[in-house]
Amino acid sequence: MFCQMSSMQNDHSFTPDEYIQKVRVGGIKPHNAPITLVAYDPRWPELFEREAKRIRSVLGNRVLQLEHVGSTSVPELCAKPIIDMLLVVADSSDEPSYVAALEAVGYTLRIREPDWFEHRMFKGPDTDINLHVFSEGTSEVERMLRFRDWLRANDTDRDNYARVKRKLAQHVWRHVQNYADAKTSIVQEIMDRANAVEQGD
Numbered sequence: 001m002f003c004q005m006s007s008m009q010n011d012h013s014f015t016p017d018e019y020i021q022k023v024r025v026g027g028i029k030p031h032n033a034p035i036t037l038v039a040y041d042p043r044w045p046e047l048f049e050r051e052a053k054r055i056r057s058v059l060g061n062r063v064l065q066l067e068h069v070g071s072t073s074v075p076e077l078c079a080k081p082i083i084d085m086l087l088v089v090a091d092s093s094d095e096p097s098y099v100a101a102l103e104a105v106g107y108t109l110r111i112r113e114p115d116w117f118e119h120r121m122f123k124g125p126d127t128d129i130n131l132h133v134f135s136e137g138t139s140e141v142e143r144m145l146r147f148r149d150w151l152r153a154n155d156t157d158r159d160n161y162a163r164v165k166r167k168l169a170q171h172v173w174r175h176v177q178n179y180a181d182a183k184t185s186i187v188q189e190i191m192d193r194a195n196a197v198e199q200g201d
Helices: 016-023 044-062 099-104 139-153 155-169 176-182 184-199
Strands: 065-069 083-089 108-113 119-123 129-135
Touching: 016 108, 016 176, 044 065, 044 083, 044 099, 044 129, 065 139, 083 139, 099 108, 129 139, 139 155, 139 184, 155 176, 155 184
Parallel strands: 083 129
Antiparallel strands: 065 083, 108 119, 119 129
């Protein structure tokens, strides 16, 4: 639902369930089941490109960056069959500048996280996607892209991440976000290695 390491990690004034209810636009139905992971599908980049074309057609130059992120963007990595997309706009808190245009072609706003980089998340009209929207210059944009690029280039960390995902996916999760949050430690471990290499440590 949200990105890994959302503000739920740091906001101790809410229980996980309360936080999900707080940021969810519309009702939410508990998952209460294991997570379904599937083998990498070479059609996923094609689905991303189709959605990207549709988004660009309605937002035009308001699209500052549009990227395929998450596990479906990493060849040979197992994933939930949901395409994660990263949309960068000038100001994600300025909903009138982009929300109505996206809704007009069938996208639905599902998440509003003003306390976490002004994150917004939409579901798609006919393809199972998570469209994450952030403002230009947000550190989370760089983090998501660095994590993706590191897994694309590093088979060992990709396979280690897949192993942890498969193990966690077997548990029954009340919400899919709880599964995403459970991956925080392995994500941070991988990011620490990626950051160390970039910094020359």
